[in-house]
Amino acid sequence: MSLLFDEPGPRARRRIRIATVAGTLAALALTALAIRQFGANGQLATERWEPYATWPMWRYLLTGLWSTALAAVATAALSMALGLLLALGRLSDRRWVRAPSAAYVEVVRVVPALLLVYVVLFALPRYGLDLPLFWKLVVPLTVSNAAAFAEIFRAGILSVERGQSEAGLAVGLTRAQTMRLIVLPQAARRVLPSIVSQSVGLLKDTSLGFVVSYGELLYSGRVLANYNGLLIQTFVVVALIYLAVNASLSKLARTLERRSAARA
Template sequence: MDEFVATFFNLEVVRAASPILLQGLWVTVQLIVVAVPLGLLGGVILALLSTIRSRWVRWPLIAWVDFFRAFPPLVLLMFLYAGLPFAGIELGAFGAVAIGFFLNTSSYYGEIFRAGIESIPRGQMEAARSTGLTAVQAMTWVILPQAVRNVLPDLVSNTLEVVKLTSIASVVALPELLYQARQAQSVTYNPSPIVAAAVIYFLLLWPAVRLLSRLEHRAVARR
């Protein structure tokens, strides 16, 4: 038991590693702050485009969204980071992560917002337009707020997935939390820094998981 504790919960090692773990956490936070708003914005744009009824918009849009949903994000990231430089395009680790996340997460957010918009009866738009609101005003002030409320659990759930996904940035040597933990582990020959990183992720995301679990139960119970 003592050996187990000394191996996985070695406080001395964690204390020594804590400065670089904190640096890693800070980079993770920066990644979240960039990736989540960009993904949300891209998702709203995709969802708005999907309200256009023309099949010249609809089919390419479905193809685009399914393409990026079918692609494992790590594969996309590797393509941007390790493939594009052969074409003379050097994005760097942060650029590759930002663009890869944008392409991947906006497709997921887009599907969620689309479902939300489709859940609002057509009559709402007609009523809003008949009061003199323009189509853009009606979308912004009438449809979207209700749509967001209807798909809130899915939005929270997807955001949680995006936050967890930032850990794959470690593969392209972006010094975020997991990357720093692995560095510390390889220097100290002790896995405690990785356990510490796991504990940090858990403490950071547990409240979101609890909230989500409640929202989901309520959603299923309503059916």
């Protein structure tokens, strides 16, 4: 059973099924209406979609996808490293370590990532800190996502039974060795699905790269649409690429969650 909410009863499950069916039908109706409008305005004409059956178009978009992947991987690596340090800081016995870590997490979690991007883009250069284009996107996303990863790691550490730490201390390990050799490996396995799910959101956050003119997928699509005038077709293709990538990561998260549950 979930620790976040009560298991729904028969009536609640029936209402959920009815709402799901109604929402699905509404989405299908809106999709059909949109397709009809596109057809009425000539947006479904073959000649407007033919350019996306050519390799140069896909090479340009895949280059943007590669830039998106680079930014996402760099942000994920830095965010997880900083998030782990913050999680350990929040669990520290020393108040001078615990208080700043908690303050960072609580403050940054409520600050929009876009605002952090604007700070790096406009505020820091006034003080002589003008970062390269790549880091103008990666740094604010790292600052933002580190708080989320910190809470994920902290939850994973707290989920490990207290007896595991006590056993490590009983055989002569220090607290640091117990955390590194016993607690963290178990916590990492438990939070792996949550890490993948957070990475999906992180990947979508890289679309903020258009603010700093970083050549990620959405910015590449915008440039391409301005060049060929195929606005709707371009952004439909870009949306499908995002959908394929995020759906794959979401499926990976669900697979890892099922395996973790089965192992438990």
